[in-house]
Structures are given as structure tokens and as C-alpha cells.
Amino acid sequence: MYSPEILLTAVLNGLMTGAVYALIAVGLTLVYGVLHIINFAHGATLTAAMFAVYVLHAAFGLDPYLAMAVTVPGFFALGYAVQRLVIGPASHGDDGNILLVTLGLAIIIENALLVVFRSDTRSIDVPYGFAVIEVGPLFLSLPRVIAVFVVLLVALLLWLFLARSTTGQAIRAVAKEKMGAALVGIDVGHIYAVTFGLGAACLAVAASLLMPTFLVNPRIGNAFVLVAFTIVVLGGMGSIPGALLGGLFIGVVESLSGLFMGESLGQIGIFLIFILVLLFRPTGLFGAKA
Amino acid sequence: MSALRPYRAILLALALLALLPVLFTTGTVRNFLIFTLIVALAAQGWNLLGGYGGQFSFGHASFFGTGAYAIAILQARAGLNPWLALPVAVALGALAGAVIGTLAFRARLRGSYFALVTLAFAEVLRIVANVLPITGGAAGTLIRLNVDPLNFQFADRAHFYWVTLVFLGAAMVLVRALERGRFGARLVAVRENEDAARALGVDVLRVKIVAITLSAAITAVAGCLYAQNFLYLDAAIAYGPWISVEALLAPIIGGLGTVFGPLIGALVLHGLGELTKVWIGALTGGSVPGIDLVLFGILLIATVGFAPRGILGLVARLRMLPA
Numbered sequence: 001m002y003s004p005e006i007l008l009t010a011v012l013n014g015l016m017t018g019a020v021y022a023l024i025a026v027g028l029t030l031v032y033g034v035l036h037i038i039n040f041a042h043g044a045t046l047t048a049a050m051f052a053v054y055v056l057h058a059a060f061g062l063d064p065y066l067a068m069a070v071t072v073p074g075f076f077a078l079g080y081a082v083q084r085l086v087i088g089p090a091s092h093g094d095d096g097n098i099l100l101v102t103l104g105l106a107i108i109i110e111n112a113l114l115v116v117f118r119s120d121t122r123s124i125d126v127p128y129g130f131a132v133i134e135v136g137p138l139f140l141s142l143p144r145v146i147a148v149f150v151v152l153l154v155a156l157l158l159w160l161f162l163a164r165s166t167t168g169q170a171i172r173a174v175a176k177e178k179m180g181a182a183l184v185g186i187d188v189g190h191i192y193a194v195t196f197g198l199g200a201a202c203l204a205v206a207a208s209l210l211m212p213t214f215l216v217n218p219r220i221g222n223a224f225v226l227v228a229f230t231i232v233v234l235g236g237m238g239s240i241p242g243a244l245l246g247g248l249f250i251g252v253v254e255s256l257s258g259l260f261m262g263e264s265l266g267q268i269g270i271f272l273i274f275i276l277v278l279l280f281r282p283t284g285l286f287g288a289k290a
Numbered sequence: 291m292s293a294l295r296p297y298r299a300i301l302l303a304l305a306l307l308a309l310l311p312v313l314f315t316t317g318t319v320r321n322f323l324i325f326t327l328i329v330a331l332a333a334q335g336w337n338l339l340g341g342y343g344g345q346f347s348f349g350h351a352s353f354f355g356t357g358a359y360a361i362a363i364l365q366a367r368a369g370l371n372p373w374l375a376l377p378v379a380v381a382l383g384a385l386a387g388a389v390i391g392t393l394a395f396r397a398r399l400r401g402s403y404f405a406l407v408t409l410a411f412a413e414v415l416r417i418v419a420n421v422l423p424i425t426g427g428a429a430g431t432l433i434r435l436n437v438d439p440l441n442f443q444f445a446d447r448a449h450f451y452w453v454t455l456v457f458l459g460a461a462m463v464l465v466r467a468l469e470r471g472r473f474g475a476r477l478v479a480v481r482e483n484e485d486a487a488r489a490l491g492v493d494v495l496r497v498k499i500v501a502i503t504l505s506a507a508i509t510a511v512a513g514c515l516y517a518q519n520f521l522y523l524d525a526a527i528a529y530g531p532w533i534s535v536e537a538l539l540a541p542i543i544g545g546l547g548t549v550f551g552p553l554i555g556a557l558v559l560h561g562l563g564e565l566t567k568v569w570i571g572a573l574t575g576g577s578v579p580g581i582d583l584v585l586f587g588i589l590l591i592a593t594v595g596f597a598p599r600g601i602l603g604l605v606a607r608l609r610m611l612p613a
Contacts, residue, residue: 038402090595095401096346100542100594103348107535107587114580218580222531226413229406265421271414278407279397 002259005137010255016144018251019151020209024224025231025243026155027202033238034175034195035083037095040102043225044109045200049075049207050216051113057124057211064124064211065146071204079200083193113218123215147209154205155244158198162240171195175238227254227267230274296470297463300549304459311448320447326560327454328515332533333540333552334461335509340538341547342465342474343501344481345400349408350509350537352390352415355528357383357510358517362431363424372433372442376514383510384503391502395495400484409534416529430524433517442518454515458553461508466549468504477501478547509537539586543593545602554601559586 028042052071056062062070086105091097131142162168173181174191182188214220231250235242250270257269294301307327311320332354340346360379364370370378394407419425426432437443444450468474476497479487488494517523536556541547544555563582570578597604 038406086591090591092595096344097594097598099346099402099405100538101591103535104587104590104594107590108584111580111583111587115578115584119579226410229410233406265417268414268417271410271417274410275393275407275414278399278403278410279393 006259007256009138010259011252012138012140013144014252014255015248016141016148016251017255018248019148020206020247021224021227021231021251022244022247023151023154023202023206023209024228025235025247026158026240027199027206028228029232029235029238029240029243030158030202031196031199032232033240034171035098035192036238037087037098037102038229039196039199040099040225041082041105041109042102042199042203042228043221043223044106044113045075045079045221046203046207046224047113047216047218047221048109049200049204050211050214050220051117052204053207053211054122054124054216064126064208068205068208071207072201075200075204076197078197080193080197082200083196084189087196088189088192110218110221117218119217119219121215121217124211126212129212141213143209143212150205150209154202155240158202158240167191167194226274227270230270230277233274233277296466300459300462300466303550303553304455304462307455308452311451317447320451322560322564324447324451324454324519326556327451327458328512328519329536329540329560330553330556331454331458331461331515332509332512332537333544333556334458334465335505335507335512336537337541337547337552338465338468338508339501339505341541341551342469342477342481343498343505345498345502346405346538347408347502347505347534348405348538349390349410349412349534350505351412351529351531351534352386352408353383353506353509354513354516354533354537355412355415355419355525356386356506357513358523358528359419359425359431359513360510361514362433362517362523366431366433367424371440372518373440376442376511379514380507380510383513384507386510387506388499388503391499391506395498395502409531412529412531412534416525419529420525425523425525428524430522430527433521435521443521450519454519457511457515461511462549462553464504464508469549473497473500481547539590541600543589543600545600546598548600548602551600551602558601559589562589 024042024046028039031037031039031042049071052074053064053067056067056070057064082105087098087101090101128142132139133142133145134140162172170181170186170191171194173184173186174188174195178188181191227250231243231246234250235244235246250273253269253273254267257265261268310323314320314323332350335353336347336350357379360382361372361375364375364378365372390408390411394404399407420428435443437445439449444453468477476487476492479490479492480494480497484494487497513528516527520527540555540559541552542555543559544553545551562585566585567577567582570581593600599606
């Protein structure tokens with residue numbers, strides 16, 4: 001029915017898309033693992049980061065990849081401030097409240113972008129946008145190959161940070177036992193905010209990886225956020241390796257179901273996986289315990 | 291008359307609301323009022339499950355859309371009279387609630403997990419409705435214009451408003467009756483402490499499933515009214531996230547788990563939303579889409595942060611109303 005080249009291309013494309021999904025999911029799962037909250041504003045934050053990359057390019061001609069030098073620290077600071085000043089104080093530590101506060105943030109960000117940029121779809125023209133590299137019989141899109149390597153690099157850096165640095169140790173301590181961490185002198189509020197900042201910084205990287213080949217409009221984040229939720233649930237809530245593997249898997253599922261069922265139904269495969277995992281194995285395929 | 295006592299406030303509010311189209315005769319204001327009441331009705335459905343039962347659904351679009359599509363399809367494709375199609379559509383909406391509720395609650399999903407799974411169900415329905423031939427796919431479903439009260443279409447916008455008001459009033463009376471009965475007590479017990487409720491002999495799973503079924507039925511009525519009012523549906527309208535968000539915003543901002551919360555929330559939100567749109571529009575000399583929703587988001591965070599019992603809670607705290 002389909003030649004091996006087409007199938008192989010679909011799988012590779014899926015893996016490359018999946019790498020960016022994985023990065024988005026890593027940000028989400030990191031916040032879940034430490035703060036035990038579902039950040040509904042994750043998709044809207046990604047949209048905001050994509051617009052930041054777009055504006056930096058449109059106003060200053062800054063290359064999307066170089067934009068990371070501005071957006072990554074910027075979004076880290078933004079994430080830190082939002083957790084410290086809005087989510088923390090407004091939610092009084094209650095799960096249901098956090099869900100609603102982050103939903104409120106998502107509504108504000110998405111519609112503020114709509115107010116400023118209107119609903120037009122925008123994209124960035126870069127000379128390498130359609131560049132390909134030849135691997136045997138296959139042609140791979142250069143920006144997407146770059147994306148895979150950057151995601152791997154970010155994952156490695158994040159792992160080193162969490163494993164080796166003092167702040168990383170504190171983050172892991174808070175994730176395991178908040179009360180105990182506070183008792184040994186860790187500033188839990190600060191660690192929460194740092195974690196939230198890291199989640200936002202992951203999105204800034206993802207935005208730079210997406211913009212050379214993707215388009216942006218104020219609602220684009222919604223397309224990613226449910227996918228990211230699926231990946232996080234699939235990989236086990238709070239598990240970073242789970243999010244990486246889950247991201248790649250979902251990328252392939254989307255690519256193959258798009259190939260077999262058509263573009264519009266392609267996403268259904270993802271949501272069905274999402275529902276089935278939630279209903280039958282809410283600890284995730286890779287997560288060991290609740 | 292003492293049997294009516296608990297319902298006096300509702301009847302009074304309905305009587306006041308019934309006067310509005312007499313005071314406001316322009317089509318714009320009447321359309322705004324109809325839309326606000328439809329939102330309040332959808333929100334009352336959400337409130338039964340979310341406010342009284344503590345189960346926050348992020349996907350009430352599933353029930354709104356099922357009701358809306360069912361009545362539109364039965365009428366447009368099967369030629370059924372909309373008044374006869376209405377109970378069928380509501381039953382289908384309730385069925386959607388029972389199915390989703392049984393699956394989710396049997397799997398012991400609660401909190402964020404329940405919110406996520408309801409959202410996912412709504413998205414699946416949206417994508418399916420966007421491609422199925424029976425829903426008209428991406429082109430949507432159109433109900434033929436045929437103005438006749440027997441056909442659920444009224445020459446006077448005020449008449450449609452009053453019909454909507456009757457359905458809203460019925461839902462408020464139903465919720466008040468449930469609130470005062472055993473079922474309401476069980477539902478609130480489940481919200482406050484599931485384990486304690488179970489220990490006292492409450493069948494938690496059953497209570498939750500009954501609650502989501504009733505909740506879905508009420509929201510499906512709102513979907514039916516929406517379809518009959520606008521005579522057009524597509525997947526993004528019927529199953530879109532907008533209605534899931536509207537349905538939860540109004541009760542939270544008005545007052546969670548109160549009969550009047552959804553109505554007050556919807557009136558305040560959409561009243562402020564319209565004012566903001568007009569005001570900002572006048573300032574900038576054009577329409578600014580999204581500005582009202584920015585305000586809604588701010589109000590949501592402010593309510594959760596500073597007024598967890600919503601506007602009604604604030605009013606009670608200011609002693610303007612005897613608690």
C-alpha cells in the first residue's frame with residue numbers, strides 16, 4: 001500500500017516533530033513533578049514565545065535560533081515571576097485553584113495576543129527554511145534535524161543541572177518531600193518559581209525550533225498543549241525520560257495516523273491514546289508508581 | 291404557599307428578568323440577553339457537577355454540542371419537529387454525560403485528571419464532528435428559516451428570550467430542589483470529603499454518575515436553544531473549548547455551588563465584557579477582538595485568589611444580604 005520510503009519518511013518526520021513535542025512536554029512534566037500542578041497556561045506560553053521570536057525577527061532581523069539568547073532568559077524570568085506573584089498567591093496551595101488560575105492565565109495570554117496581533121497567521125522567512133539534507137534515499141528538512149539535536153542538548157543540560165547543581169538537588173528534594181525540604185532550609189517558594197521558570201525556558205527553546213518551519217497565530221498553542229498533556233500522561237506524570245520517549249512516540253503516531261487517516265483525523269489517534277491511558281493506566285506507560 | 295417558599299427568590303428573579311425585553315426593545319440588546327441566558331443555562335449544568343459535586347469539568351462542550359447537533363440534525367435531516375426533537379436531544383446529551391462520567395469516575399479520575407479527560411473527550415467529538423457527513427462536516431449544519439412558534443422560531447426576539455428564560459427557570463428550580471433533597475446532601479458530601487462520604491454509606495460512584503448525567507442534560511438544553519437561536523452550527527461552535535470555558539467561568543465568578551451563581555456570573559461577565567468592548571472600541575476607533583476575554587481571565591484569577599465564593603460570597607460578606 002505504501003512504499004517503505006514513504007513509511008520511513010513518515011516515521012522520521014514523526015520523530016523530528018516528536019522531538020519538539022518532547023521538549024514542550026518536558027517543561028510541562030517538570031512543573032508537574034515538582035509543583036504537582038497541571039499548568040494549563042503551557043500552550044499559551046508557547047504561543048507567546050513564538051510571537052516573541054517572530055517580533056524579534058520582524059523588528060530587529062534577529063535569526064530565530066539566535067533569538068534564544070533573549071527569549072530563554074526572558075521566559076525564565078517571566079515564568080519565575082508569574083509563579084511567585086500570581087499562581088502562588090492566588091491559588092492558596094489548592095490543586096483545583098491552581099488549575100483555574102493557570103486556565104485564567106491561558107485565557108489572558110491567548111486573548112492579549114489576539115488583541116495585539118489579531119487572528120492573522122504569521123510566519124518567518126529564513127533562507128534555510130526549506131533547506132534539506134540528503135541521507136541515502138531520504139530528504140530531511142534541515143531545521144527539523146537541527147531541532148532534534150537542540151532538544152537532545154537541552155535534555156542533557158537539564159539532566160546535568162538537576163543531577164549535579166545545588167539548585168537541581170534542591171528541586172529534586174522539593175519534588176520528593178516538600179515539607180522535609182523546607183525543614184532543611186530550602187526556600188520552597190523560590191524552588192517552585194525556578195522550576196516554573198525552567199518550564200517556560202523550555203518553551204522559549206521550542207518556539208525558536210518551531211518558527212523557521214512553522215506558523216504562529218494566537219491560538220496555535222492549543223494544538224500543542226493537548227499533545228503535550230498526552231505525552232506527559234503517557235510518559236508518567238513528572239517523568240522527564242518518560243516525556244522524551246513519549247514525545248517521540250506521539251510524533252510518530254501523529255505522522256503515521258496522518259498518513260493513513262488524513263490530516264484532519266490524524267490528531268484523533270493522539271486524543272484516543274490520551275483518554276485510554278488516563279482511563280486505564282493513569283500512571284503512564286513508563287511511570288512505575290502514582 | 292409554604293411549599294413555594296424555597297423557590298420564592300428564583301421566581302422573583304425570573305419575574306424581574308422577564309421584564310427586561312419590555313425595557314430594552316432593540317434587537318442588539320435582546321440578542322445579548324438571549325445569549326447571556328443560554329450561557330447561564332449551560333453554566334447551571336456545569337454548576338451542578340462542579341459547584342455542588344466538586345468535579346471540575348473542562349469539557350462541558352461535549353454535552354452542549356451533543357444537544358445542539360442532535361436537535362439540528364433531527365430537524366434538518368430527519369424533518370422532526372424541533373419541540374419533539376428537544377427531549378431526544380437532551381436525552382442524548384445526558385447519555386453522553388453518563389458514558390463519559392461512568393468511564394472517568396470508574397477509573398477514579400478526579401481533580402486535574404478529570405478536567406483533562408473531559409477536555410479530551412470534547413476535543414475528540416469536535417474533530418469527529420468536523421469530518422462526519424451527518425454533521426455537515428466543516429461546512430456545518432444549517433436549520434432552515436421557517437418562522438413559526440410551532441417550529442421553535444419566533445418573529446419577536448422577546449418571545450425567544452422568554453422561552454429561554456422558562457428553561458433557565460426550570461433548571462434553577464430543579465437545582466434548588468436537588469440542593470434541598472437527599473441527593474444534594476450526598477453530592478455536597480462527596481465534594482467535601484469523598485472518603486468520609488463513603489464511610490457514611492454514600493454510593494460515591496453512583497452519586498457522581500447521576501450528577502454528571504443531570505449536569506449534561508441541563509447543558510444539552512442550552513445547546514438546543516443555541517442551535518434554535520442561531521440556526522447554524524459547526525464543530526468549533528458546538529464542541530469548541532469556548533463553551534466549556536464559559537460554562538465554568540460563570541458559576542465560579544458568580545458563586546460556586548449556589549443556585550444563583552451561574553446566572554449572576556453570566557450577567558456580570560457578559561455585561562462587563564460588552565461594556566469593555568464598547569469602551570475600548572470607542573477609544574481605539576475599531577473593534578478589538580479578545581479584549582473581553584482578557585478581562586474574563588483576570589476576573590477568574592482574582593475570584594479564585596480573593597473571593598473563592600464568588601460575587602455572592604462577596605455580597606454575603608458585605609452583609610448586603612442576610613446569609
